[in-house]
Every structure is written in C-alpha cells, then in structure tokens.
Amino acid sequence: MSAELSRTPLYDLHVELGARMVPFAGWEMPVQYSGIIEEHLAVRHKAGLFDVSHMGEARIRGKDAAAFLDAIMTNEFSSLQPNHARYTIMCYPDGGCVDDLIIYRISKDEFLICLNASNAAKDIAWMNSQVGNWDVKIIDECTHWAQLALQGPFAEKILSCLTHLKLDTLKRFGFLIGDVAGAKDCIVARTGYTGSPGFEIYVPAAQGSAVARAILAKGKPDGLLPIGLGARDSLRLEAGYPLYGHELSEKISPIQAGLSWTVKFTKSQFIGRDSLLRQTEKGVASKVIMYSLNDRRIARPGATVFSGDQAVGEILSGTLSPVLNKPIGTALVGSGSKTDTLTVDIRGTRLPLQITQTPFFK
Amino acid sequence: MSNVPSNLHYTKDHEWVKVEADGTVTVGITDYAQAALGDVTFIDLPKVGKQLEAADVFGTVESVKAASDLYSPVSGEVIAINSSLNDTPDLVNREPYEKAWMIKIKLKSPAELDKLLDSSSYQSLL
Numbered sequence: 001m002s003a004e005l006s007r008t009p010l011y012d013l014h015v016e017l018g019a020r021m022v023p024f025a026g027w028e029m030p031v032q033y034s035g036i037i038e039e040h041l042a043v044r045h046k047a048g049l050f051d052v053s054h055m056g057e058a059r060i061r062g063k064d065a066a067a068f069l070d071a072i073m074t075n076e077f078s079s080l081q082p083n084h085a086r087y088t089i090m091c092y093p094d095g096g097c098v099d100d101l102i103i104y105r106i107s108k109d110e111f112l113i114c115l116n117a118s119n120a121a122k123d124i125a126w127m128n129s130q131v132g133n134w135d136v137k138i139i140d141e142c143t144h145w146a147q148l149a150l151q152g153p154f155a156e157k158i159l160s161c162l163t164h165l166k167l168d169t170l171k172r173f174g175f176l177i178g179d180v181a182g183a184k185d186c187i188v189a190r191t192g193y194t195g196s197p198g199f200e201i202y203v204p205a206a207q208g209s210a211v212a213r214a215i216l217a218k219g220k221p222d223g224l225l226p227i228g229l230g231a232r233d234s235l236r237l238e239a240g241y242p243l244y245g246h247e248l249s250e251k252i253s254p255i256q257a258g259l260s261w262t263v264k265f266t267k268s269q270f271i272g273r274d275s276l277l278r279q280t281e282k283g284v285a286s287k288v289i290m291y292s293l294n295d296r297r298i299a300r301p302g303a304t305v306f307s308g309d310q311a312v313g314e315i316l317s318g319t320l321s322p323v324l325n326k327p328i329g330t331a332l333v334g335s336g337s338k339t340d341t342l343t344v345d346i347r348g349t350r351l352p353l354q355i356t357q358t359p360f361f362k
Numbered sequence: 363m364s365n366v367p368s369n370l371h372y373t374k375d376h377e378w379v380k381v382e383a384d385g386t387v388t389v390g391i392t393d394y395a396q397a398a399l400g401d402v403t404f405i406d407l408p409k410v411g412k413q414l415e416a417a418d419v420f421g422t423v424e425s426v427k428a429a430s431d432l433y434s435p436v437s438g439e440v441i442a443i444n445s446s447l448n449d450t451p452d453l454v455n456r457e458p459y460e461k462a463w464m465i466k467i468k469l470k471s472p473a474e475l476d477k478l479l480d481s482s483s484y485q486s487l488l
C-alpha cells in the first residue's frame with residue numbers, strides 16, 4: 001500500500017522535522033508537525049511554510065491557448081494579462097465540477113494551470129479530450145515542480161531576504177518569475193489558500209528541498225513554522241475557501257457552492273454554460289452554507305443536518321476554528337430550508353447551526 | 363518516544379489504569395494516545411453512577427482531526443468524573459497521566475485487573 005504512495009521532493013525534510021506523515025490523494029504528506037492549532041495560529045500571527053508539491057501542474061501552449069481556456073473554463077482568460085493569475089472552475093456539461101484551478105498567464109500564448117492532486121490525471125485527460133481543432137498543446141508538468149506556500153503576516157519580509165524579485169510591486173494574484181534562494185526560474189505568486197497574506201512559490205523539483213530549507217532558516221527568528229495539511233484545512237475553512245470533494249464536486253456546481261463570481265455568462269459559450277445559467281435563473285435544489293457551533297463538538301463530514309425533524313442536508317467539512325475557538329464548517333442543505341432553525345446531529349445530540357454569510361477570517 | 367509510567371496498568375486501546383490505595387481505579391488515556399489524536403478539543407464523559415462493563419464505551423474524546431470512543435478497561439460503577447476537562451480538554455495533551463484523568467471506577471471484580479497490560483507489555487505494542 002505505502003509503496004504506491006508518491007513522495008514530494010521535501011519528503012526527507014518532513015521526516016527530519018518530525019512530521020506525522022499520512023496518505024493523502026495518493027501522496028505521503030505531513031498532516032502536522034508541532035500541532036494543528038499551534039501551526040494554524042503561526043500562520044495567522046507570524047508565518048508558516050507548506051509543502052504543496054502534491055498539487056499538479058499543466059502547461060497550455062499554442063496560439064489558441066486563451067480561447068481554448070475560455071471554452072472549457074467558467075472564468076475568462078482572454079482578458080487576463082501576463083504575470084497575472086485567476087481562479088476558475090472547470091465544469092462538465094451538466095454544471096458539475098471537474099476541478100477548481102488557478103491559472104497563470106505566462107505570456108500571450110502560454111498558461112500554467114495548478115491542479116488538485118487527486119484530480120491531476122483526470123483534469124489532464126479531460127482537457128486533452130476537449131482539444132479538438134484548437135491549436136494548443138497540453139504539457140503535463142506534475143513532476144517538474146515542487147510547490148511551496150509561504151503564508152502569514154511575516155511572509156513578505158522573510159521571502160524578500162531570499163530573492164531580488166520586487167515583491168512589493170506584486171498585487172494579489174500577480175506573479176513574477178526569477179531566482180529564489182539560488183534556484184532559477186521559480187514562479188512567485190501573491191496567492192494562497194489561508195486567508196492570510198503570502199505567496200505560493202513554484203520551484204523546479206530538484207531545488208525544492210533546498211529552497212524550503214532556506215526559507216525555514218531565514219524565517220525562524222520571526223517564528224515561522226512548517227505547516228501540515230491539518231492546519232491547511234482549518235485555515236482554508238476559516239477563510240471560506242472551498243475544497244474539491246467537499247464544497248465542490250461532480251455533484252456540486254459552482255452556483256450551488258456560492259461561486260457565481262467565477263462564472264462569466266458574458267462569454268458566448270463554454271462547457272457547462274447552459275446548465276449553470278438554468279441554475280442561476282431557476283434556482284438550485286441545494287446549496288453550500290457556512291456555519292459555526294456554540295459548542296465544543298465538531299460536526300464531521302457526512303453528519304446529517306435537520307430542519308425540525310426533517311433531514312435536509314449533510315455536513316461537507318468541519319473543524320475547530322482556532323481563531324474563534326469554536327467549531328466551524330460547511331453543509332449542503334436543501335434550498336427551501338429555513339436557515340435559522342437548522343441543527344446537526346452529532347452522535348445523537350442535536351446542535352443548532354449558526355449560519356454566516358461571510359468567512360470567519362478575512 | 364511515548365512516556366509509559368511503570369506504576370500503571372494499560373489496555374491495548376491506549377487507556378491507563380491506576381489502582382488507588384482504597385482499591386478504586388482511575389482511568390485516562392496514554393501519552394501515545396494523546397499524541398496520536400493531536401489537539402484535543404472536547405471530551406464527553408459518563409454521569410457519576412453509571413454502571414460499566416469492561417470494554418463498554420464510556421465516552422468520546424475529540425480532537426481537531428477525529429472523534430474516538432473511550433473504552434472502559436474494567437467493570438464497575440463510575441464514582442467520579444474529571445469535570446475540569448470540560449473547560450480545558452487540552453490538559454489531555456499536556457498531562458495525560460496526572461491532571462487529565464477521566465473517570466474513577468469502583469471495581470466490580472478486582473480479578474479483572476490481572477487481564478490488563480503492564481507497562482512493558484504496553485510499550486511493546488507501540
């Protein structure tokens with residue numbers, strides 16, 4: 001079993017740092033080092049370094065690259081400027097999600113796509129099946145890159161000691177290409193999955209471990225900690241970011257997930273447009289909500305949500321918010337249910353869901 | 363390395379049992395268990411007076427990652443619970459063998475203690 005798991009270029013570093021390694025999406029990944037809550041708070045108040053090398057990458061190259069992406073993605077890429085990135089959903093014709101992605105425009109005819117680890121092979125196969133007569137090449141670069149995320153209020157101070165790139169000129173979702181800690185041709189983007197300020201850094205795989213070590217050493221005096229997947233999940237939930245397989249899936253469309261802003265109906269055609277437009281105009285059967293609980297118990301994925309005695313949905317994600325010090329999460333509930341009277345069943349106890357419209361951390 | 367005090371008894375489910383001078387027993391979870399669970403956020407304990415059989419579920423310990431059942435190492439009556447764990451469940455992470463005891467049990471059958479593991483047998487399972 002474990003022989004089949006992939007290891008990132010940082011595997012030896014994780015073991016040295018005493019990480020607890022777990023299987024995740026076919027990879028052997030660190031779930032925690034010092035503890036989920038401590039790591040979470042380090043990112044909120046200081047800085048944290050994540051190994052996200054399990055994420056996949058694909059390059060789209062050709063004179064039709066932008067038009068091709070406009071045709072298969074919900075967001076618009078012909079209008080994206082080079083050195084900028086954009087979040088998007090890739091949908092099936094019925095509006096279900098193939099994946100959610102960040103796409104970087106490298107140049108007029110070239111883009112780099114960041115793929116979820118568990119979906120990378122599926123995404124590349126799907127995109128290849130849509131190429132048809134478009135003049136594009138899809139290049140699998142999953143093994144080419146190590147990916148690091150440096151997040152937290154001290155992230156910029158730490159990274160600026162290790163690169164000549166002008167980080168202070170980077171706006172959110174902007175990126176630069178250059179040297180980081182001696183590694184050439186790195187992509188440094190002001191993006192992240194935590195809600196705190198910071199960067200995602202694509203490093204050629206062979207230099208990934210050295211760059212991570214340099215960042216950890218440089219950040220140590222500022223309280224930088226290595227961060228595992230456990231805190232990655234609690235950070236993204238506090239910030240209200242979806243995770244594929246939970247808030248988005250082949251069964252949960254971007255309209256249901258509250259991500260209408262990623263769907264550009266102004267484009268004349270793209271895969272899923274008709275279904276998503278119908279959902280927007282006629283309403284959806286169920287939708288994703290965010291909640292907190294005034295309790296210590298955490299509602300786990302799959303727990304049933306009730307309105308009165310009637311089961312109206314289920315929990316999609318649940319964790320403890322270290323910032324609020326109470327349980328938070330997301331649920332998929334029937335659109336007709338009254339949101340002020342929802343409860344969740346946790347091992348036989350019904351607890352009221354406190355519904356929120358805005359993320360818990362901004 | 364997990365701390366496994368030699369004066370305690372253990373179960374394969376990672377509970378510890380301390381035999382008190384009056385013959386009652388105190389029960390908690392081991393250092394290994396708290397480390398495996400990670401940050402503990404909630405502990406559900408039984409009411410005083412509850413009758414337990416050995417291997418009954420007597421409560422739940424919940425961490426950021428998961429909820430796990432707690433199994434009674436012995437049969438008997440719950441004569442005390444550690445209510446300080448309501449407000450400070452993280453005591454389980456900090457002092458699993460001392461302040462984070464969970465329940466005290468009046469034994470039905472002291473012979474059951476012989477079925478528990480000693481520290482070296484428990485250590486060999488880790």
